[in-house]
Amino acid sequence: MSSPEIVIDLEKIASNAHVVKALFGSRGINIFAVTKAVGGDPSLANILVNNGLNFLADSRIANIKRVLDAGVRAKFLLLRTLASEVDSVVKYAEISLNSDIAIIRLLSKAAEKENLIHKIILMIEMGDLREGVMPIDLNEVVRKIIRLPNIKLVGIGTNLACFGGIKPNARKMRALSSLAVDLEKRFNISLPIISGGNSANYHWFSKSEILGRINNFRLGESIFLGRETLERIAIPDLHTDAFSLSAEVIETSLKPSLPFGESGLDAFGNKPVFEDIGQIQRAILAIGKLDVQTDQLIPPENMVILGASSDHLIMNTQDKVLKVGDRVSFGLNYGALLSAMCSQTISKKYINANEYRPILQNGGGKRLESQETFSIHQD
Numbered sequence: 001m002s003s004p005e006i007v008i009d010l011e012k013i014a015s016n017a018h019v020v021k022a023l024f025g026s027r028g029i030n031i032f033a034v035t036k037a038v039g040g041d042p043s044l045a046n047i048l049v050n051n052g053l054n055f056l057a058d059s060r061i062a063n064i065k066r067v068l069d070a071g072v073r074a075k076f077l078l079l080r081t082l083a084s085e086v087d088s089v090v091k092y093a094e095i096s097l098n099s100d101i102a103i104i105r106l107l108s109k110a111a112e113k114e115n116l117i118h119k120i121i122l123m124i125e126m127g128d129l130r131e132g133v134m135p136i137d138l139n140e141v142v143r144k145i146i147r148l149p150n151i152k153l154v155g156i157g158t159n160l161a162c163f164g165g166i167k168p169n170a171r172k173m174r175a176l177s178s179l180a181v182d183l184e185k186r187f188n189i190s191l192p193i194i195s196g197g198n199s200a201n202y203h204w205f206s207k208s209e210i211l212g213r214i215n216n217f218r219l220g221e222s223i224f225l226g227r228e229t230l231e232r233i234a235i236p237d238l239h240t241d242a243f244s245l246s247a248e249v250i251e252t253s254l255k256p257s258l259p260f261g262e263s264g265l266d267a268f269g270n271k272p273v274f275e276d277i278g279q280i281q282r283a284i285l286a287i288g289k290l291d292v293q294t295d296q297l298i299p300p301e302n303m304v305i306l307g308a309s310s311d312h313l314i315m316n317t318q319d320k321v322l323k324v325g326d327r328v329s330f331g332l333n334y335g336a337l338l339s340a341m342c343s344q345t346i347s348k349k350y351i352n353a354n355e356y357r358p359i360l361q362n363g364g365g366k367r368l369e370s371q372e373t374f375s376i377h378q379d
């Protein structure tokens with residue numbers, strides 16, 4: 001094996017799925033398991049479904065199609081809706097997140113063509129300034145949505161700690177709860193899903209005695225990397241090392257820490273800065289920015305990643321003397337996980353597949369018909 005390889009421990013993911021479901025489920029919070037960070041990997045999707053998280057979420061229709069075409073018996077929430085994709089959205093996604101009335105209108109038309117009712121969760125802007133309807137515009141938007149013949153508003157949600165770094169704290173969650181109560185009263189509707197956020201909501205969840213109307217989270221990083229995302233602290237009982245990435249050593253040598261010669265720009269047009277710490281034990285690995293987001297790799301203890309070009313990763317291995325042909329394994333942060341799982345040049349190896357049941361063939365290509373009107377009970 002010469003290429004960089006990502007090793008995926010399916011048993012650890014299965015265990016994480018069980019723990020997450022029990023932890024949040026014990027207090028009435030359902031989970032959409034978000035597969036976008038693993039590029040909609042069907043084997044991982046299947047593990048989630050077989051271990052209690054059968055409602056998945058992804059940002060990309062192509063990922064959803066790939067999972068359903070593989071025969072995985074999942075239902076899907078689409079996290080991001082494009083006007084150019086509404087026909088596929090209503091076909092492949094059970095529910096979609098939306099924040100723009102123009103797109104919701106197109107969804108209604110697309111659903112009408114298919115003779116179905118498409119469910120949406122309306123996203124509300126609560127300060128992070130990524131997606132969401134401004135609270136001041138909410139009533140007007142909901143009034144318009146309710147009039148659309150082929151759309152059913154099944155909930156509201158918010159997404160924090162993504163763009164603006166705003167924390168999902170008690171105040172934000174209370175505000176979302178009361179918006180839900182207000183809307184239900186004002187429009188005489190029921191909103192079964194109040195989706196409070198993502199892996200950044202763990203602190204609020206674990207510290208709050210009262211969860212109000214919040215009964216859903218959309219979780220990716222927590223399930224795959226075992227931690228919350230405000231401070232990137234491990235969540236108790238979750239595996240944080242279900243993924244690791246290895247690459248081969250192609251040169252080792254004692255070299256200076258300071259480049260010598262007339263100094264210009266590096267391969268990416270930046271002016272690099274170096275500290276002179278004398279001679280260091282260096283290793284070059286056959287992996288680079290072309291393969292993965294290298295600054296999101298976690299090196300083994302006592303080794304330091306000095307930098308990377310497109311195909312070479314430069315390391316200070318300190319006391320450890322490696323030799324050519326050795327492989328070095330790295331942990332992954334979120335950016336490394338998503339870039340590695342979507343990489344054309346990194347091979348995937350699944351281990352500990354005991355919990356892994358073969359994918360059922362259901363003909364593929366079409367989403368499961370939902371039972372009754374709406375349920376995300378995950379038993």
Ligand SMILES: *Cc1c(COP(=O)(O)O)cnc(C)c1O
Binds near residue numbers: 079218
């Ligand atoms: C990516 C995404 C999530 C999942 O975020 P994690 O930090 O991986 O839990 C949840 N909601 C939306 C809208 C997203 O785009």
